[in-house]
Amino acid sequence: MIVIKYLWYYSFWLIVRIGLRLYYSKVKVTGLENIPKNTPIIFGSNHENAFIDALLITTSNTRFDHYLVRAGVFNNPIAKAFFNSLNLMPVYRAQDGVNPLEANKQIFRACFEALAKKYAVMLFPEGEHNMRRHKRILKKGISRIALGAVNFEGGAQEVSVVPVGVNYSDHMGFRSTVHIVFGEPIVVKKQEENAENYNKLxxxxxxxxxxxxxxxxxxxxxxxxxxxxHDQKSHELINPDIINAAAGKLSDRTEEVNEIAEQKKKLEEKGLSFPFRPISSSELAVMVLLSPLALIGLMVNLPVLLPVYLFIKTRVKEAEFVASLKFGFSLLGFCIWWWHLGNWAYDYSSQWPVAAISVGLCFICLVSLNGFVRKWKRYQLTRLLSSDEKVKAMYRDFVDRVDEIRKNLF
Known part of the structure; x- marks a missing residue:
């Protein structure tokens, strides 16, 4: 039975890993050497982007992970069976209408048992998902699991708690970049389970x-x-060390920093949206060159793109779910649709290389469509700047002030 579970888990792991490497233009993983081998691990991560956070972390290492996710996703019986097959376990919060300490006792025990077998457990100790890139107060669940695991009868002698940072260049954008950082582990050994030790850990x-x-x-x-x-490029990786160090240098310039926020707000009231950079002549030429491929990409992939777009536009209220649903629906939809297109190409040509090239061209045209749309949005905003001298002057002053502040930060 365990062999079947492993085969199913890692088959799904491979499919999702390939999908994510196509969805993002680059996935950089730093700190893999910080993941201990042959020892129980708790991965604790920031949580900016719903389900896709867990998928990125899981497919960036080869440990057999168990996951704690909010209990609400287990309400559907089909979803519950699917999630259980992939080692997902519900964690209850006060807003679920139950006493979380009592409701989570069985789940915590399952975590202790998984850690006793030297598996990995992944959770998001912030207790929420939010795309704002700031430090949050963590819940004590991660400390309760770590200390509970080393005090569990027949459990692990020690547990390594590994911090994981997921850093997006664009939280919702297709073909953007993501930088996953595994930090140095905190080794937790047997000690009393009390408030002082929970708070300390x-x-x-x-x-x-x-x-x-x-x-x-x-x-x-x-x-x-x-x-x-404000001018973040979707293909540039974010390095948290550099950004955090630079932000630290501004700790005594809060008034000036807040003035920049006010300037941005006024520009948004005039019609600009951020992140934004005026489009250059060379980028405009690239946009024109991309337009034929973009049109083909739209026409060929419309049977998948349209339903996904309409569902997200009409049903999704939280921006944090956009990338997860876009990736999930697209992975399934494009696999089915491109399989059919490949079969049609093979039926017409009787050659598998032609079928494979056809599917490859579908993806290339899809990427071209995405590049065209991004540049088209920038083109429209650049035209807005050009048509209003007052807004143009406001934007120029804003950029000059930001550049002056940035000058001595990096």
Missing amino acids: TAQFTEALSQVHVSLDRNAYDGLDTIFF
Whole structure:
């Protein structure tokens, strides 16, 4: 039975890994050497992007992971069976209408048993998902599981708690980049389970986690986010070490940072949206060259693109779910649709290379469509700047101030 479970888990792992490497233009993984071998591990990560966070972390290492996810996703019996087959376990919160300490006792025991077998457990100790890149107060669940595991009868002698940072260049964008950072493990050995030790471990892990993802000061967040990401390029990797160090240098310039946030807000009221960079002449030429491939990409892939777009547009209320649903539906939809297109190409040509090339061209045209749409949006905003001298002057002053602040940060 365990062999079948392993085969199913790693088959799904491989499919999702390939899909993610196509969905993102680059997935960089740093710190794999910090993952201990042949020892129980708890992965604790920041949580900015719903389900896709867990998929990225899981497919970036080869450990047999068990996951704690919010209990609400287990309401559907079909979804529950699917999630259980992939080692997902529900974790209950106060808003679920139950006493979380009592409801989670059985789940915590399952975590202790998994760790006793030297498996890995993954959870998101922030207790929420939010695309704002700032430091959060962590819940004590990760400390309760770590200390409970080393005190569990027949359990692990020690547990390594590994902080994981997931850093997106664009939380919702197709063919953007993501940088996953595994930090140095915190080794937890047997000690008394009491409030003092829970608080001590939680504080230690909070600090460790803040070092592996972009952790801006929440009291000056809007201004700091503007300074570092108002012109963020979707293909550029984010390095949390560099950003956090630079943000630290602005800790005594809060008033100036907040003024930048106000400038950005006024520009948004005039019609601009961020992140934004005016499109250059060379980029405009690329957009024109991409247009034929983009049109083909739209026509060929419309049977998948349209339903996904309409579902997200009409049914999804939280932006944090956009990338997860876009990836999940697209992975399934394109696999089915491109399989049919490949078969049609083979029926017409009787050659598998032709079928494979046809499917490859479908993907190339899809990427071209995405590149065209991104540049088209920038083109429209650049035209807005050109048509209004007042807005243009406001934007120029905004960029000059940000550049002046950035000058001595990096």
